[in-house]
Amino acid sequence: MNDLTRIPCVLMRGGTSRGPFFLERDLPADRAARDAALLSIMGSGHPLQIDGIGGGNPVTSKVAIIGPATVPGADVDYLFAQVRTDRQTVDYSPNCGNMLAAVGPFAIEAGLVKAQTASTLVRIHNVNTGKIIEAKVPTRLGEVIYLGDASIDGVPGLAAPIALTFLDAAGAKTGKLFPTGRPIDVIDGIEVTAIDCAIPMVLMRAESLGVTGYEEPAALTANRDLIARLAAIRIEAGRQMGMGDVSDMVIPKPVIISPARKGGTLSVRYFMPNDCHPALATTGAVGIATAAATAGTVAAFPAGPAALPALIRIEHPSGRIDVQLETRDGTTVAGLVRTARRLFEGYAFAKPNERVEHAA
Known part of the structure; x- marks a missing residue:
């Protein structure tokens, strides 16, 4: 395996999505090298992603990259990557709120945030949009609790509820709620x-x-x-x-x-x-x-x-x-409940010299 690059990885379900979570420090700093590694790990470019760990569907071809916060008021940074299944492209333009549900648990277990007694508030800076989202993660005795009595449609079984609060979500990419200036x-x-x-x-x-x-x-x-x-x-x-x-x-x-x-x-x-x-x-x-x-x-x-x-x-x-939906300090905030689960931890392996196309 000397010709493959070994990268620490945790596979997690967040909401109705699933994908690998990486610490920012474990991925190449250069974007082209990082994207090439993600494409290889996910198996992008094949409809079944047969040569990678992607699931052959956009909801299972997602990547979360987590690191220390780089802005005031946040605990961690979260960069989301949508890896295309149909061609070798990594798109950083959107945020993913389902994967977001697993960011808090991952950050706590990675040692980026200290767990509290009953629940732990994790303030997440989404690098894609520049917005901050609060995640209230169930914890006990310093550990994340995954089992509970909450259910979300689209995911079988029960799990612990993770409350997400989107603070001032308007204008996530363009800076305006209605970028054309009109509701219609x-x-x-x-x-x-x-x-x-x-x-x-x-x-x-x-x-x-x-x-x-x-x-x-x-x-x-x-x-x-x-x-x-x-x-x-x-x-x-x-x-x-x-x-x-x-x-x-x-x-x-x-x-x-x-x-x-x-x-x-x-x-x-x-x-x-x-x-x-x-x-x-x-x-x-x-x-x-x-x-x-x-x-x-x-x-x-x-x-x-x-x-x-x-x-x-x-x-x-x-x-x-x-x-x-409610107002807080004059802005609209949105709250909803998701669940998450840690599925697998170990190493992902990337092949060298993968071709890569860039999206915004």
Whole structure:
């Protein structure tokens, strides 16, 4: 194994996502070398990622890189990397709120944050967006507690609840909640809401796209005409949002909005960007809930704008996510509960001289 690079690694599930967690110090400092190592470790460029530890799906082809905090008010830095399955590209443009759920536990067990008696508050600086998120991690006698009675839709079984609070999530990438300056725009004849809250997204009503919005994710992913139209809309939306050419980026994410059918506020189908998510991204839930509580957006049309504090219940293919919106010090904060689990620890092995393409 002398021709392979051995890198300490912990495989973790965070929310409805899964991927390897690395300490920043254990990865190459040079970006090109680091990206090449991640592509090799994940097996990027093959649809099954058969020569790596990726799962052949965007929700299992994610990487978290954790290090000491570099900004005041934070305990740790968290850099998220979306490793493409279809081609050898590492994209640092978005945050991932599901993987975020595992950052606190990982940081405590890596010795970056000292565990407290009953629970430990970990202030996480997301390097991708510059935002700080608070994670309340269950701990006991200096150790992380993973077992509990909480459940989240899209993950089997029960686990300990991890409360995430997104502080001032608006303008995560562009600096503006509505980067175009309007809650409604028209692109390709479709009314859209281009919103940047936790993650940039383009929200559209399902009926305007000729679908119900209640289809199973696999059926929507297989609808190539729909995927092509969503791609064209999101690329133009990215340009109008001031993000430039987003064709090689995974943001903004296309989202299809429909009226709720199971007692929630609204129903959604979230794309990543060319595959429909089997559940819903945590960052997506924060932005969608914010749109639902804002008059004039396509999300407020079926939901009705809500006054804060408000509980927004978002139905998705695997169930629902509840987002609590309230104000703190004059800004809107979003809270929700996720779970996480440590799955495996050891070493990941990277091959040398892997080809790499860069995304923003």
